[in-house]
Amino acid sequence: MAEERENTANAPEQDLSEMMRVRREKMDAFRAMGVPPFGHRFEVTDYASALKEKYDYLAEDEEGEEEVRIAGRLMAIRGHGKASFSTLNDRTGNIQVYFKMDVLGEQKYKEEFKRLDIGDIIGIRGVVFKTRRGEVTVRVEDFDLLSKSLRPLPEKFHGLKDVDTRYRQRYLDLMVNHDVREVFRKRTKIIQSIRRYLDTRDFLEVETPVLSTLAGGAAARPFITHHNALDIDLYLRIATELSLKRLIVGGLDRVYEMGRIFRNEGMDVRHNPEFTSIEIYQAFADHRDLMEITEGIVRQAAEDVLGTTKITYQGVEIDLGSVRTISMNDAVREETGKDFLSCQTVDEARAMAREIGVPFEERHGIGGILNAAFEEKVEDGLMQPTFITGHPTEISPLAKRNADDPRITDRFEFFVYGRELANGFTELNDPIDQEQRFMDQLAQREAGDAEAHVMDRDFITALEYGLPPTGGLGIGIDRLVMLLTDSPSIRDVLLFPTMKPLAE
Incomplete structure (x- = not known):
């Protein structure tokens, strides 16, 4: 024996x-x-x-x-x-x-x-x-x-089954769980696929600072550190957007950056304090061009890594080759029967929200309440690939207003399995409008929104030199890897997820 x-x-x-x-x-x-x-x-x-x-x-x-x-x-x-x-x-x-x-x-x-x-x-x-x-x-x-x-x-x-040990000691996890190795091989292939897609379309990969004197480009709480030599506080970047748009101003018409982003926020199966994203900007384009790029990147990655656009994620069959587009207001109306953009006053929108059991904050205007209704009633049900467009100006401080309806912007979010995978828009290139948007964000910050955008005077200065019509896009790499590897948690696709230290 x-x-x-x-x-x-x-x-x-x-x-x-x-x-x-x-x-x-x-x-x-x-x-x-x-x-x-x-x-x-x-x-x-x-x-x-x-x-x-x-x-x-x-x-x-x-x-x-x-x-x-x-x-x-x-x-x-x-x-x-x-x-x-x-x-x-x-x-x-x-x-x-x-x-x-x-x-x-x-x-x-x-x-x-x-x-x-x-x-x-x-x-x-x-x-x-x-x-x-x-x-x-x-x-x-x-x-x-x-x-x-x-x-x-x-x-x-x-194999190693204890989840906490697997995440803390990833070397053991990789050693004894061969399927975990395969997840990270696929992660590398997905990233390679994205780079090939953009490089063949004449995009330039660039690097921008991780440390900044301002935390801008997104609605998020930053990590703060201190630079001893300069004796100033610095922020770990929460987005690469404002730096990349400065490059568009400078004449680099097609740029992208893939790298780590840091947000001092909660943790769950979709969120880790540090994560990988890619932001892409194309001059002389708009949100529709970037929607096409989003769909192309996701479809190409699925084909390169899995050989098909028809996948199964957590038991749900999903066809990444078939994408629906619908406005936020229409999606809410389709689900609840309520048309928030028909409201003439905030009180009317509040009454409408109460009727369908949507919580909101007093600082929210009509646009903020519409977004709350979308998140409460629609978002989790978007299983198949869906572009949501027409985001309220109130929640989109960096997006260009829609020419026909200034209450909304030329913006989109891409959802799969009820999760946001990408966010993009036609960039706001009017420095006067941008300054007013920043002022509105400061008012929201004073009203208690700790994630509202800060004022970035240098960015306004850059816009005053002239930003060409530009389309921009951000994709969460970790969430895309989760989708294409059928991984239930973001920790499953990060080699070293953030963990609270064990007591000695």
Whole structure:
């Protein structure tokens, strides 16, 4: 009967300490033999998945002719006295490896192999063969210890399940949960897809400051830090918008930036204090052009990573190739029967909101109440891809007013599965109007809205030099990755999500 070397799942603390003591004794034994327990460079020429594919043609007990060199972590060791089958994991997956005393030699087998533990990292030189059970396997002719694992893995066969440990110690999560590795491989492919989409359309990727004397470009609370040399407080950016629009003023007609954004706000399955977004700006365009870009980016990413635009997210079938467009007011009217833009006074809008049970704040005007009704009655039900347009001017301080109805702006939000994935608009390029919008935001700030926009005089100065008609767009990269990897929480797509420190 094959015997696994250790089972550490849910091991008591004293057992864990004993296992670690034994591993350190083995480390000392390797040193005494002249074998470095933390080795050096190993030339890798082969990988698990490629070997299994390449040698699948072998018949039972048939072996290949070439030497292979593979390295990875031992994930299982099954002993049979003078021979042992083990599982080696590298960045492409698992492969079975076979240690035999007659091949390695009695001293190498008994003195070195027998001191290996699950979790150790080794380099192997050997020959591929297929077992009688039809499994492609590497017969080990020699091996090097590359890193002795001094801690046992948390679980052996079923992966790491404790969510808190998975997020705090992502290295363990990646080590034992191979599907998690795949999520982050897809994340990289999604980002590469977005960059290709924009680069082929002559957009220029740029970098703008993370630290700023003002926190602008979004309605959010910033993180504050202090610069000692200048003796001033600085803010971690809550958006890249105002910096990127300054570049449009300067003549860089198509720009984008993908990077970390920081907002000092609540945390839930959709929000982390630091997250990745991309903002895109195109001169001589408007919100309709950016809606086309939004749809193109999402569709292309789905096709590049999944091979289809028809996906399933949390059990809901979604077709990313079919997008609906509807105004905010029409969406609310469709759901509740109430037309808020028909209201002549704020009191009329308040009465309408009360009728359908929509909470609002006293500072809200008609536009703010319409937005509250949308968030309360419509947003969560937008399962299929939907562009919501016609956002009230009151809640859109940086968007251009609609030419036919100044109460609303030429703005859109893109929703999938009841979640906002993107936000864009025709940029406000009238410096006089922009200054008044900032003044209105300051009034809201004084009325208690801590997330209202601050006054940015330098940005107004830039607009006074002339901002061409411009369309702008922001996409939440983490939410897009969640959607395309069927991940329920933003923490599942961040390698190192923000966590409250454990008590010592």
